[in-house]
Amino acid sequence: MEANQRIARISAHLHPQNSQMEESCVLKPLECRAKGGAPGFKVAILGAAGGIGQPLAMLMKMNPLVSVLHLYDVVNAPGVTADISHMDTGAVVRGFLGQPQLEGALTGMDLVVIPAGVPRKPGMTRDDLFNINAGIVRTLCEGIAKCCPNAIVNLISNPVNSTVPIAAEVFKKAGTYDPKRLLGVTMLDVVRANTFVAEVLGLDPREVDVPVVGGHAGVTILPLLSQVKPPCSFTKEEVEYLTKRIQDGGTEVVQAKAGAGSATLSMAYAAVKFADACLRGLRGDAGVIECAFVASEVTELPFFATKVRLGRSGAEEVYQLGPLNEYERIGLEHAKKELGESIQKGISFIKK
C-alpha cells in the first residue's frame, strides 16, 4: 500500500465526518486491527466532551477490554478525540460531532455509556435537571434503539431515578426493550460509601464493600451499613453521620465546586469501574456483581438499585435486599416514596 494511502486512511478513520473516502474503504484496515489479536468490545460515550466524558474517555482508552471507542458529543468531540487518540493503548478512537453523526457513533456498539446532559449548580436538586436532560436522554435512546438495540446501556445523566424509566419507555416504544441491558449507574454512591466507611473504620477503601440500594438522589440513596464487608459494627452516631454523608456526597461536591459543576473525576472513575464490570460480564466472567439501578421486582417499584450479577446479556440476576435493621427499614420507606414519584415522572414524560 502506498504511504500516502495509509495516511489518508488513518486520517479518515479518526475524523470520518471529514472524509471523502467510501466508508468500507475508510474503516477496513483499522477495524481489522481492532478485531485482531486482542479481541475487545466496542464502546460509545455520548457526552464525551463534558466534565465526566473527557476523563471517562481517557480511562476507557486505557481499558484493555475495549478495542473501539466512539466519542460523541454536540460540541468539541473532534478535539477530545484527537487528544485521546494519541494515547498508545490498544483501542481505536473515533469522534462524532452532532446529531447527524449519532447513528455512526452508535452502529455496532456493544456498550453505550451516557454522561450527556447538564449538571447541577449549588441550590439545585437532581430533579431540577429533568426538564433539559429528559429530552437529551430520549433522543440518545431513540438512536440506540435504531442503531444498536442489543447494546448494554450505562445511564449516568441525572436525574437517574427518572432518566432510566425514560430510557425504558423509549425502548418499549421502539420494540427493543430488554430490561437486563438498561442499567442506571449508581456506582459513585458505592465508591463514596466504601471511602467514607473505610475512613471511619481505619481501613483501606479497597478492602471495604458497602451495598448501596434504592436510587440516586438524596434519601433514595440507601447505604446498607448492616451488610458492610468486612463485618463490623457502628455506633448510632456513626450510622447517622455515614448515611447522611453518603446521601449528600453529590451535594458536597456541587457546593465545593461553587457553580463550576458537579462530580466529574470521581464519577469518571466510578463509571469506568462499572463499565469494566459490564464488559467482564459480557466476556463471560463468572461472579461479576455490582450495584445498579435496574428493572426490579425486589420492591413494589418497577426500578430499584440493588446488587446485580452482570453476564453476557447484562444484569442477569437481581439480588434481594437481604436482612435490614430497623434504621434501614425506615430509610427504605422514605426512599420508596420519593423514588416512586421520580420513576412515574420519567414514565409520564414519554407516555404523555
Ligand SMILES: NC(=O)C1=CN([C@@H]2O[C@H](COP(=O)(O)OP(=O)(O)OC[C@H]3O[C@@H](n4cnc5c(N)ncnc54)[C@H](O)[C@@H]3O)[C@@H](O)[C@H]2O)C=CC1
Ligand atoms: N449518575 C451519577 O452518579 C452522576 C451523574 N452525573 C450527571 O452526569 C451528567 C453530565 O455531567 P457533566 O459531565 O459534569 O456535565 P458537562 O456539562 O460537563 O458535560 C455534559 C456534556 O453533555 C453534552 N451534551 C449535551 N447535550 C447533548 C446531546 N444531546 N448529545 C450528546 N451530548 C450532549 C455537552 O455538550 C457536554 O459536553 C449530568 O446530568 C450530571 O448530573 C454527574 C455525576 C454523577
Ligand SMILES: O=C([O-])CC(=O)C(=O)O
Ligand atoms: O450530585 C450531582 O448532581 C451529581 C451526582 O449525581 C453525584 O455526584 O452523585
